[in-house]
Amino acid sequence: MLLDDFMLRATLAAVGVAIAAAPLGCFVVWRRMAFFGDATAHAAVLGVALALALSISIFVGVLTVALIMAMMVSLLSGRGYAMDTLLGVLSHAALAFGLVAVSFVSDVRIDLMAYLFGDVLAVQRVDLLVIWTGTAVVLSAMAWRWSALLTATLNPDLACAAGIDPQREQTLLTIALALVVAVAIKVVGVLLIAAMLIIPAAAARPFASTPERMVLVAAAIGAIATVSGLHLSYALDTPPSPSMVSVAAGLFGISSVSVAMGRWLRRQLGNVLQGHDSTERLP
Amino acid sequence: MPNDAMARDRPRYRTYARTTGKAPTANETAENPKENMGGTPTSLQERHEAPYDLLSARGLTVTFGGETVLADIDLTVRLGRILTVIGPNGSGKSTLLRSLIGAVRPSAGAIRRHPGVRLGYVPQRLQLDPTLPITVARFLSLPRSVPRQAASQALADAGVANLEARQLATLSGGQFQRVLLARALLNDPDVLLLDEAAQGLDHQGAAAFYQRIEQIRRERGCAILMVSHELHVVMATADDVVCVNGRICCSGSPEQVASEPAYQALFGSAPAGALALYHHSPHPPDGSA
Numbered sequence: 001m002l003l004d005d006f007m008l009r010a011t012l013a014a015v016g017v018a019i020a021a022a023p024l025g026c027f028v029v030w031r032r033m034a035f036f037g038d039a040t041a042h043a044a045v046l047g048v049a050l051a052l053a054l055s056i057s058i059f060v061g062v063l064t065v066a067l068i069m070a071m072m073v074s075l076l077s078g079r080g081y082a083m084d085t086l087l088g089v090l091s092h093a094a095l096a097f098g099l100v101a102v103s104f105v106s107d108v109r110i111d112l113m114a115y116l117f118g119d120v121l122a123v124q125r126v127d128l129l130v131i132w133t134g135t136a137v138v139l140s141a142m143a144w145r146w147s148a149l150l151t152a153t154l155n156p157d158l159a160c161a162a163g164i165d166p167q168r169e170q171t172l173l174t175i176a177l178a179l180v181v182a183v184a185i186k187v188v189g190v191l192l193i194a195a196m197l198i199i200p201a202a203a204a205r206p207f208a209s210t211p212e213r214m215v216l217v218a219a220a221i222g223a224i225a226t227v228s229g230l231h232l233s234y235a236l237d238t239p240p241s242p243s244m245v246s247v248a249a250g251l252f253g254i255s256s257v258s259v260a261m262g263r264w265l266r267r268q269l270g271n272v273l274q275g276h277d278s279t280e281r282l283p
Numbered sequence: 284m285p286n287d288a289m290a291r292d293r294p295r296y297r298t299y300a301r302t303t304g305k306a307p308t309a310n311e312t313a314e315n316p317k318e319n320m321g322g323t324p325t326s327l328q329e330r331h332e333a334p335y336d337l338l339s340a341r342g343l344t345v346t347f348g349g350e351t352v353l354a355d356i357d358l359t360v361r362l363g364r365i366l367t368v369i370g371p372n373g374s375g376k377s378t379l380l381r382s383l384i385g386a387v388r389p390s391a392g393a394i395r396r397h398p399g400v401r402l403g404y405v406p407q408r409l410q411l412d413p414t415l416p417i418t419v420a421r422f423l424s425l426p427r428s429v430p431r432q433a434a435s436q437a438l439a440d441a442g443v444a445n446l447e448a449r450q451l452a453t454l455s456g457g458q459f460q461r462v463l464l465a466r467a468l469l470n471d472p473d474v475l476l477l478d479e480a481a482q483g484l485d486h487q488g489a490a491a492f493y494q495r496i497e498q499i500r501r502e503r504g505c506a507i508l509m510v511s512h513e514l515h516v517v518m519a520t521a522d523d524v525v526c527v528n529g530r531i532c533c534s535g536s537p538e539q540v541a542s543e544p545a546y547q548a549l550f551g552s553a554p555a556g557a558l559a560l561y562h563h564s565p566h567p568p569d570g571s572a
Contacts, residue, residue: 030415147426153415154425160386161404162426162470208416209450
């Protein structure tokens with residue numbers, strides 16, 4: 001039957017996460033929220049502990065705690081604290097508390113590694129349903145508020161003048177971020193969710209002239225990284241989630257180097273042209 | 284050099300029925316757009332059926348962390364008038380503007396905006412994150428998308444034609460300010476708010492910029508609120524001047540304010556000739572600026 005193959009399920013799950021992460025990852029990069037993504041993702045461990053203690057679904061537990069964490073950070077960010085320090089404290093505190101809490105509830109022996117680094121090869125059909133529903137919700141929300149989100153990101157005052165409430169847009173991003181974390185925990189795990197948000201977006205930057213194109217390129221890079229990472233992990237027997245992130249990082253490296261090369265080549269070409277006809281470049 | 288004769292022939296973006304949401308009256312539909320170009324503020328007011336006072340602050344007070352930045356500000360932005368807010372650095376000018384657009388919540392007092400009034404805002408500076416790629420054309424279509432033709436016309440009007448495909452981040456300071464102005468005008472504002480909008484322009488560029496502002500007021504009849512510290516040029520362009528230093532020191536016509544002791548205490552007494560030199564006449568000679 002369709003979806004019987006675990007590799008196919010893993011691939012579909014990973015691509016779903018990559019697509020949901022693309023628009024959000026771009027906003028995380030544009031709004032300098034990298035630490036924010038980290039803190040939200042790390043809080044997810046606490047959500048796992050909560051879910052195990054109350055024996056509710058991991059997805060619900062993670063979504064709840066990630067949402068609370070994201071809201072808290074979002075509220076604090078307007079108060080003039082040193083944000084990077086505060087987020088650094090919150091992010092690692094959430095991780096540490098989460099790990100301690102999980103150790104308390106593990107009368108059933110749980111594989112902590114599965115939550116820290118994901119367990120994409122164990123994705124079931126119901127997980128696929130959750131992942132793709134989450135992806136659809138995130139994408140619809142982004143599409144619905146796209147112009148407002150973009151305006152508020154460019155300049156909050158411009159947004160205000162156009163009748164857009166920047167705070168509201170920030171809240172929407174916060175909720176979407178928590179949703180992506182909850183969806184991605186099974187695929188990439190807590191520790192590397194932030195990487196799947198940031199790396200494809202950063203790699204896409206040099207190839208984009210508009211925000212929309214950057215999101216599309218980021219989605220493509222994310223999808224390529226996850227699919228080839230999965231196959232790499234199958235072939236080399238390496239852990240899947242770190243393999244996917246490694247491929248993404250490799251793509252980022254290629255993107256950065258190719259941009260630098262392009263710039264260098266253009267300068268060389270310019271010099272050559274100038275050498276041939278010195279009047280051509282003069283104003 | 285754009286002159287008035289050229290300006291008369293260009294299309295307008297404004298749809299007069301928008302503000303009220305009513306269908307245009309027979310009078311409006313019968314109007315020839317070309318005859319509107321020199322439209323006086325009064326006729327625009329009639330078409331709008333909007334009140335004379337578009338945006339006003341009453342007893343506006345703003346505090347940041349217990350410190351009062353603005354206290355008890357009263358001002359009114361009127362259709363077809365250029366109101367200029369002047370004041371030394373740190374006097375709360377930008378805060379005043381930002382509270383008028385709703386970006387700063389006042390701790391006391393009220394800001395009244397006539398329903399349906401559309402604001403065009405040109406910020407003092409726009410810090411662009413280098414990770415965000417955006418072309419001029421895309422920027423002009425934020426948050427509402429505009430027809431390509433209207434966008435290129437707006438750029439041409441602002442004196443930065445054919446910049447559509449350029450990345451916003453690669454523009455010079457002056458080009459950037461003009462693009463910001465073009466964007467604010469595309470949104471077809473009833474009130475245009477400019478925060479030190481000529482910053483980053485050289486002396487000549489600033490003079491041309493203010494001329495352009497006056498031309499916009501003449502053509503569109505919208506209200507304009509400017510914040511600046513470039514005294515002589517600004518004082519010359521303004522109809523009304525409010526001098527702010529945490530609170531309102533004095534207000535009135537440029538000549539009145541310039542002769543106020545409170546103004547002179549802040550800025551010294553400007554030579555009368557400087558004012559006269561730059562002062563606009565009601566009927567500027569076409570194309571000779």
